[in-house]
Amino acid sequence: MAIPNMQIPSRQLFIDGEWREPVKKNRLPVINPATEEIIGYIPAATAEDVDIAVKAARRALGRNGWGSTTGAQRAKFLRAIAAKVLEKRPELATLETIDNGKPWFEAASDIDDVVACFEYYADLAEALDSKNKTEVKLHLDSFKTHVYKEPLGVVGLITPWNYPLLMTTWKVAPALAAGCAAVLKPSELASITSLELGEICREVGLPPGALNILTGLGHEAGSPLVSHPDVDKIAFTGSGPTGIKIMTAAAQLVKPVTLELGGKSPIVVFDDIPNIDIAVEWTLFGCFWTNGQICSATSRLIIQDTIASQFLDRLLEWTKNIKISDPLEEDCKLGPVISRGQYEKVLKLISTAKNEGATILYGGERPQHLKKGYYIQPTIITDVDTSMEIWKEEVFGPVLCVKTFKTEEEAIELANDTKYGLGAAILSKDLDRCERFTKAFQSGIVWINCSQPCFWQPPWGGKKRSGFGRELGEWSLENYLNIKQVTQYVSDEPWAFYKSPSKL
Ligand SMILES: NC(=O)C1=CN([C@@H]2O[C@H](COP(=O)(O)OP(=O)(O)OC[C@H]3O[C@@H](n4cnc5c(N)ncnc54)[C@H](O)[C@@H]3O)[C@@H](O)[C@H]2O)C=CC1
Numbered sequence: 001m002a003i004p005n006m007q008i009p010s011r012q013l014f015i016d017g018e019w020r021e022p023v024k025k026n027r028l029p030v031i032n033p034a035t036e037e038i039i040g041y042i043p044a045a046t047a048e049d050v051d052i053a054v055k056a057a058r059r060a061l062g063r064n065g066w067g068s069t070t071g072a073q074r075a076k077f078l079r080a081i082a083a084k085v086l087e088k089r090p091e092l093a094t095l096e097t098i099d100n101g102k103p104w105f106e107a108a109s110d111i112d113d114v115v116a117c118f119e120y121y122a123d124l125a126e127a128l129d130s131k132n133k134t135e136v137k138l139h140l141d142s143f144k145t146h147v148y149k150e151p152l153g154v155v156g157l158i159t160p161w162n163y164p165l166l167m168t169t170w171k172v173a174p175a176l177a178a179g180c181a182a183v184l185k186p187s188e189l190a191s192i193t194s195l196e197l198g199e200i201c202r203e204v205g206l207p208p209g210a211l212n213i214l215t216g217l218g219h220e221a222g223s224p225l226v227s228h229p230d231v232d233k234i235a236f237t238g239s240g241p242t243g244i245k246i247m248t249a250a251a252q253l254v255k256p257v258t259l260e261l262g263g264k265s266p267i268v269v270f271d272d273i274p275n276i277d278i279a280v281e282w283t284l285f286g287c288f289w290t291n292g293q294i295c296s297a298t299s300r301l302i303i304q305d306t307i308a309s310q311f312l313d314r315l316l317e318w319t320k321n322i323k324i325s326d327p328l329e330e331d332c333k334l335g336p337v338i339s340r341g342q343y344e345k346v347l348k349l350i351s352t353a354k355n356e357g358a359t360i361l362y363g364g365e366r367p368q369h370l371k372k373g374y375y376i377q378p379t380i381i382t383d384v385d386t387s388m389e390i391w392k393e394e395v396f397g398p399v400l401c402v403k404t405f406k407t408e409e410e411a412i413e414l415a416n417d418t419k420y421g422l423g424a425a426i427l428s429k430d431l432d433r434c435e436r437f438t439k440a441f442q443s444g445i446v447w448i449n450c451s452q453p454c455f456w457q458p459p460w461g462g463k464k465r466s467g468f469g470r471e472l473g474e475w476s477l478e479n480y481l482n483i484k485q486v487t488q489y490v491s492d493e494p495w496a497f498y499k500s501p502s503k504l
């Protein structure tokens with residue numbers, strides 16, 4: 001497949017089904033992390049635009065609008081969006097790559113997931129029609145009760161930059177399937193493909209206001225969305241500190257939130273793995289895929305001491321073989337991290353690890369052959385102590401730290417030695433042991449003999465400080481539905497609680 005060249009389309013805010021200039025007319029630069037060049041601009045929304053978008057969303061939910069559509073009608077729009085995304089797959093993948101830095105083929109596979117996700121939620125929207133009124137059996141004949149599932153209302157969706165259009169889709173597709181009207185605030189570091197979703201919604205004739213897209217800074221556009229009194233729910237994926245701010249602001253209005261806040265996930269490798277190369281590859285993929293910027297990255301390798309030396313030797317050979325290049329180059333397997341800020345943050349975490357006494361077994365620097373761009377070599381760190389920052393803090397870059405263990409108990413203790421609880425992986429031939437680890441891991445996701453594969457049908461989310469709530473699958477739809485109990489008195493007899501006055 002030829003990789004198309006693309007310029008960043010010039011867009012405005014997508015509000016009420018049309019492109020609108022932000023009230024304050026501000027714009028933010030778009031930087032290609034592979035070249036450090038400004039390649040375009042995005043509009044910078046502020047509280048004024050948030051208010052306009054929220055009003056448009058509320059109108060869309062009005063009597064004859066988006067809010068009164070059937071699931072089957074909404075499914076048609078979701079399928080039309082999926083078809084358009086598929087049609088534009090090569091262009092969207094290029095836009096994702098030049099905005100985010102991920103290898104083009106990874107971006108293209110994200111776009112495939114976007115298509116599948118919209119189609120999946122189209123099916124769930126359709127199925128909702130037969131499930132949105134269900135009877136609840138009571139112990140009395142004088143009452144009848146039904147439970148209705150109805151759209152929750154206007155929802156605010158705040159997304160990160162690591163899988164820009166895919167994280168947008170994880171929220172937009174179920175929100176629209178449920179019949180909510182949404183205001184999306186993508187990350188200012190990678191908003192381009194989310195804006196293109198606005199164009200797609202316009203092309204397929206999505207009813208105005210059903211989806212509004214506000215690009216801009218977190219404190220200028222995200223924060224007023226969270227504290228807007230007419231927004232019924234916030235779904236957020238991003239950093240822990242921002243998650244805390246969002247939960248605090250939402251609490252003032254008793255606004256429900258779902259939070260997906262990243263992690264420091266373990267991958268435990270036992271010496272009974274049948275094939276060392278297969279295990280090494282999953283270990284690399286678990287941490288270095290998406291340029292290492294994955295919330296669920298298994299960035300702590302916990303390896304049985306009996307094979308540690310042999311495993312690390314092989315891991316090094318595989319790591320040296322990873323092609324680091326401009327992400328538009330074919331076969332690129334590691335591109336730059338998203339921004340100068342992220343580049344500096346990752347290098348600082350590596351240098352702190354060194355200062356704290358860890359060994360940089362491989363990498364830790366800019367690759368010599370790339371003079372520009374936010375590139376960092378895939379990095380493996382050993383001699384790690386559990387008190388070190390590199391063991392405890394999310395890096396969000398291609399950095400793997402390693403510790404050895406002797407016993408199963410020690411491995412479990414190390415795996416759970418984190419404030420986070422998103423993912424966890426175990427590689428072992430012994431499936432009984434895998435089962436024991438599955439139960440022992442304090443996480444929302446467990447991978448057995450792999451790490452990172454992520455499908456749209458199962459639930460996704462964490463525990464501990466990785467947040468709460470589940471995205472994907474049918475679980476995500478529930479996030480966007482109000483469960484309404486409707487109880488009807490069906491007896492002809494009086495209720496007879498009060499003493500009846502004398503007859504008229
Ligand atoms: N869990 C995950 O998937 C992600 C984790 N991260 C971690 O977060 C670190 C910082 O990256 P950032 O891009 O600064 O993450 P961030 O959490 O600040 O940004 C995520 C989203 O929240 C918005 N936001 C920021 N402040 C806000 C506020 N006060 N109210 C409402 N919305 C707000 C941003 O504009 C963006 O759309 C990274 O170094 C990485 O460690 C970053 C992106 C994704």
Ligand code: BAL
Pocket residue numbers: 162163237293294295296454
């Ligand atoms: N595929 C993982 C999605 C995330 O990092 O949020």
Ligand code: NA
Pocket residue numbers: 030031032033098099100189190338
């Ligand atoms: Na960018």
